[in-house]
Amino acid sequence: MFKHKSAIVTGSTSGIGLGIARALARNGADVMLNGFGDAQEIEFTRAELERQFGIQVRYSSADMSRPDQVREMVARAHDEFGKVDIVVNNAGIQHVAPIEEFADEKWDAVMAINLSSAFHIIKAVTPGMKARRFGRIINVASAHGLTASPFKSAYVAAKHGLIGLSKTIAVELAEFGVTSNTICPGYVKTPLVEKQIADQARAHGISPEEVVRNVMLSHQARKEFIQVEELAALAVFLASDAAASMTGTALAMDGGWTLH
Numbered sequence: 061m062f063k064h065k066s067a068i069v070t071g072s073t074s075g076i077g078l079g080i081a082r083a084l085a086r087n088g089a090d091v092m093l094n095g096f097g098d099a100q101e102i103e104f105t106r107a108e109l110e111r112q113f114g115i116q117v118r119y120s121s122a123d124m125s126r127p128d129q130v131r132e133m134v135a136r137a138h139d140e141f142g143k144v145d146i147v148v149n150n151a152g153i154q155h156v157a158p159i160e161e162f163a164d165e166k167w168d169a170v171m172a173i174n175l176s177s178a179f180h181i182i183k184a185v186t187p188g189m190k191a192r193r194f195g196r197i198i199n200v201a202s203a204h205g206l207t208a209s210p211f212k213s214a215y216v217a218a219k220h221g222l223i224g225l226s227k228t229i230a231v232e233l234a235e236f237g238v239t240s241n242t243i244c245p246g247y248v249k250t251p252l253v254e255k256q257i258a259d260q261a262r263a264h265g266i267s268p269e270e271v272v273r274n275v276m277l278s279h280q281a282r283k284e285f286i287q288v289e290e291l292a293a294l295a296v297f298l299a300s301d302a303a304a305s306m307t308g309t310a311l312a313m314d315g316g317w318t319l320h
């Protein structure tokens with residue numbers, strides 16, 4: 061489906077991003093991986109994807125909180141693949157604290173990684189996408205892009221902002237064959253959420269089991285974590301020709317959390 065297409069997936073050394081990168085690769089796209097982690101493990105994943113799907117996979121260690129590194133990553137993707145057709149803005153971090161204790165540096169880091177990195181990437185890939193009259197921008201926000209929970213001021217603000225950015229890009233680039241959509245997942249059991257279970261337990265003063273049952277999945281009518289593969293399938297659809305007329309949407313895949 062994506063033969064001769066190339067993609068950058070930010071935050072793809074783990075969790076949702078890795079699942080999306082794998083699904084794009086399975087469908088024939090060359091992929092630029094990005095994110096932090098153990099160098100050997102990342103190289104293993106990179107080589108395995110190349111071998112399994114017969115495509116090119118590169119890795120960039122760019123820190124999404126650093127605009128210069130974001131731009132370098134995009135430039136390298138252009139050098140390696142000749143173009144960038146698909147961008148998945150997925151890198152994200154969480155910080156959980158009551159507003160009066162919320163550290164300024166944490167606010168800045170969440171904003172930089174979860175929101176500003178998307179701005180810098182989109183800005184850098186837009187000229188090429190416009191010129192080729194094709195582009196797929198897929199932003200991974202959250203149910204927290206549509207609703208709020210206590211103690212997550214920066215995350216909720218950044219994710220709402222990401223949806224706003226995506227909608228703006230959608231109207232700006234619609235006539236150039238470039239779409240921009242946002243996926244809003246409910247809770248997915250990735251390393252990010254494993255860490256949150258412990259943080260939330262501390263913030264709420266309850267056990268980890270109670271966090272899962274009474275805090276995380278309390279709003280998800282389906283009462284099950286979302287699977288990475290389900291989100292990856294949605295990203296593949298959004299990147300496909302079948303989604304050419306879908307742009308500016310914020311699609312909830314949240315087990316019925318934000319339907320009320």
Ligand code: NAD
Nearest residue numbers: 071073074075076095096123124151152202247248250252
């Ligand atoms: P994760 O922690 O498993 O993966 C996050 C990825 O981002 C990793 O590859 C990590 O190395 C990378 N990353 C973190 N900081 C970075 C930086 N400064 N520069 C480059 N890469 C960086 O998390 P996940 O659960 O897979 O989350 C992926 C996205 O999905 C995030 O934007 C998150 O907000 C969103 N999301 C997650 C859930 C969930 O329940 N897990 C729900 C809704 C939305």
